[in-house]
Amino acid sequence: xxxxxxxxxxxxxxxxxxxxxxxxxxxxxxxxxxxxxxxxxxxxxxxxxxxxxxxxxxxxxxxxxxxxxxxxxxxxxxxxxxxxxxxxxxxxxxxxxxxxxxxxxxxxxxxxxxxxxxxxxxxxxxxxxxxxxxxxxxxxxxxxxxxxxxxxxxxxxxxxxxxxxxxxxxxxxxxxxxxxxxxxxxxxxxxxxxxxxxxxxxxxxxxxxxxxxxxxxxxxxxxxxxxxxxxxxxxxxxxxxxxxxxxxxxxxxxxxxxxxxxxxxxxxxxxxxxxxxxxxxxxxxxxxxxxxxxxxxxxxxxxxxxxxxxxxxxxxxxxxxxxxxxxxxxxxxxxxxxxxxxxxxxxxxxxxxxxxxxxxxxxxxxxxxxxxxxxxxxxxxxxxxxxxxxxxxxxxxxxxxxxxxxxxxxxxxxxxxxxxxxxxxxxxxxxxxxxxxxxxxxxxxxxxxxxxxxxxxxxxxxxxxxxxxxxxxxxxxxxxxxxxxxxxxxxxxxxxxxxxxxxxxxxxxxxxxxxxxxxxxxxxxxxxxxxxxxxxxxxxxxxxxxxxxxxxxxxxxxxxxxxxxxxxxxxxxxxxxxxxxxxxxxxxxxxx
Numbered sequence: 001x002x003x004x005x006x007x008x009x010x011x012x013x014x015x016x017x018x019x020x021x022x023x024x025x026x027x028x029x030x031x032x033x034x035x036x037x038x039x040x041x042x043x044x045x046x047x048x049x050x051x052x053x054x055x056x057x058x059x060x061x062x063x064x065x066x067x068x069x070x071x072x073x074x075x076x077x078x079x080x081x082x083x084x085x086x087x088x089x090x091x092x093x094x095x096x097x098x099x100x101x102x103x104x105x106x107x108x109x110x111x112x113x114x115x116x117x118x119x120x121x122x123x124x125x126x127x128x129x130x131x132x133x134x135x136x137x138x139x140x141x142x143x144x145x146x147x148x149x150x151x152x153x154x155x156x157x158x159x160x161x162x163x164x165x166x167x168x169x170x171x172x173x174x175x176x177x178x179x180x181x182x183x184x185x186x187x188x189x190x191x192x193x194x195x196x197x198x199x200x201x202x203x204x205x206x207x208x209x210x211x212x213x214x215x216x217x218x219x220x221x222x223x224x225x226x227x228x229x230x231x232x233x234x235x236x237x238x239x240x241x242x243x244x245x246x247x248x249x250x251x252x253x254x255x256x257x258x259x260x261x262x263x264x265x266x267x268x269x270x271x272x273x274x275x276x277x278x279x280x281x282x283x284x285x286x287x288x289x290x291x292x293x294x295x296x297x298x299x300x301x302x303x304x305x306x307x308x309x310x311x312x313x314x315x316x317x318x319x320x321x322x323x324x325x326x327x328x329x330x331x332x333x334x335x336x337x338x339x340x341x342x343x344x345x346x347x348x349x350x351x352x353x354x355x356x357x358x359x360x361x362x363x364x365x366x367x368x369x370x371x372x373x374x375x376x377x378x379x380x381x382x383x384x385x386x387x388x389x390x391x392x393x394x395x396x397x398x399x400x401x402x403x404x405x406x407x408x409x410x411x412x413x414x415x416x417x418x419x420x421x422x423x424x425x426x427x428x429x430x431x432x433x434x435x436x437x438x439x440x441x442x443x444x445x446x447x448x449x450x451x452x453x454x455x456x457x458x459x460x461x462x463x464x465x466x467x468x469x470x471x472x473x474x475x476x477x478x479x480x481x482x483x484x485x486x487x488x489x490x491x492x493x494x495x496x497x498x499x500x501x502x503x504x505x506x507x508x509x510x511x512x513x514x515x516x517x518x519x520x521x522x523x524x525x526x527x528x529x530x531x532x533x534x535x536x537x538x539x540x541x542x543x544x545x546x547x548x549x550x551x552x553x554x555x556x557x558x559x560x561x562x563x564x565x566x567x568x569x570x571x572x573x574x575x576x577x578x579x580x581x582x583x584x585x586x587x588x589x590x591x592x
Contacts (some may be wrong), residue, residue: 110148335394
């Protein structure tokens with residue numbers, strides 16, 4: 001039996017038919033009861049390492065080395081599937097990033113948990129219903145008895161992730177692997193899930209391997225950190241040592257690019273490239289030149305951008321007008337939106353009040369952050385502003401258009417002036433279309449001639465720091481950050497007045513997040529855009545937006561300048577959102 005709970009030695013993974021490995025000589029260990037964070041950018045090898053431990057590597061990958069686990073005889077890499085199936089859940093379990101993809105949409109929650117207990121035979125059949133209820137109670141599921149009979153789509157994201165944790169811990173495994181389990185969750189739900197994971201791991205005395213790109217989360221959950229880059233482990237050590245005295249330049253770059261309160265001499269967030277440009281430790285270095293592009297064409301100076309852009313409009317501090325007596329660009333007055341719902345046997349239930357008598361205005365050039373948990377009404381509000389839905393009562397005006405009474409032609413005009421960048425660029429980009437066709441599609445709908453379309457597409461690709469050679473490629477040939485740049489280019493190609501960014505960086509690595517936020521800052525200035533930025537990450541909103549409105553249960557509970565709201569929040573709900581936002585400094589302070 002191995003001294004450690006988990007031992008990985010000289011793990012090397014090579015795709016079939018390739019000479020160069022994608023994982024190079026990886027070795028790590030984890031003791032029983034230890035909590036280890038595995039961090040690095042997308043493509044660094046984190047998930048491949050976890051899949052090796054679970055025995056879930058795709059057949060087209062060749063693995064060499066040894067993976068040993070207490071209680072499992074032999075090398076996991078050489079084991080047969082029947083043996084591995086028994087190991088999973090009994091010895092090692094995994095919580096995935098997206099529970100909706102991992103849960104069976106056709107099975108009730110209780111049945112899915114019961115299936116794990118039944119297959120592994122650790123619980124007598126007659127005791128399974130009681131054990132299911134105990135598991136749902138242990139993960140603090142609201143009304144666990146009713147939750148047993150619900151389907152996944154009837155639950156919130158946080159509730160579905162609680163179900164995944166209950167399934168993973170059903171047979172009290174010795175090792176729990178969490179692969180980005182809180183990436184898409186609201187900050188308050190994320191905090192509850194992280195506390196719950198720590199609580200349950202301690203309760204069953206399991207080891208924890210926590211994979212994430214959020215350094216603040218790692219600092220708050222883990223004892224030790226392993227840093228991966230390009231398929232290799234570049235540094236390992238305690239949380240305090242890695243995050244206060246990193247030895248490898250890549251680790252220093254990750255730390256710098258994750259700090260939303262630190263900017264360079266040009267007021268830009270540090271990106272991985274700029275952080276790695278320092279000769280010494282990051283906190284001892286001077287300013288650098290931000291104009292040099294990286295492999296993604298990361299930064300360009302304002303002088304390098306297309307010349308035919310609008311003059312920037314003055315930013316507003318959130319008043320009902322622009323400050324010069326003109327009307328606000330967006331005016332929402334007494335708006336409510338109710339949805340009728342039906343229960344079983346088509347019985348009517350009381351209306352769902354998605355929005356309830358909200359009012360606010362946005363001046364031209366303003367950067368407004370909209371924050372709140374899932375179900376607060378943010379998405380409903382965006383649908384009303386873009387004319388995809390109409391209010392039950394109240395008035396919505398965008399420019400000169402009264403949205404609630406607008407004709408079809410007026411709504412088409414509105415959607416040219418108001419463009420949206422969505423959270424997941426891979427889902428919003430057609431995988432069968434080349435970039436040129438994706439970006440030019442809005443222009444085709446307007447009847448713009450091909451020559452002008454081509455010129456506009458080239459202009460926008462350069463504006464988002466992509467080479468025009470990208471026009472002939474498909475979305476899958478780009479990284480996540482590059483795909484988000486393509487989404488931004490498509491949104492701006494109609495030369496809108498208003499850009500709505502709906503969680504555009506929540507799923508990106510910290511270094512790529514900095515790139516996209518810097519890009520948005522430049523584009524908003526260069527193109528005189530009015531920005532509505534929707535997010536559950538209050539740190540991002542604080543960096544990017546001048547004003548903020550806080551939403552809860554269809555109401556605006558607080559609004560004002562970003563600095564005032566963060567420094568002196570009046571509402572308990574706002575204070576809870578700020579307190580729940582992961583902070584690397586706070587996590588390190590509590591750890592030490």
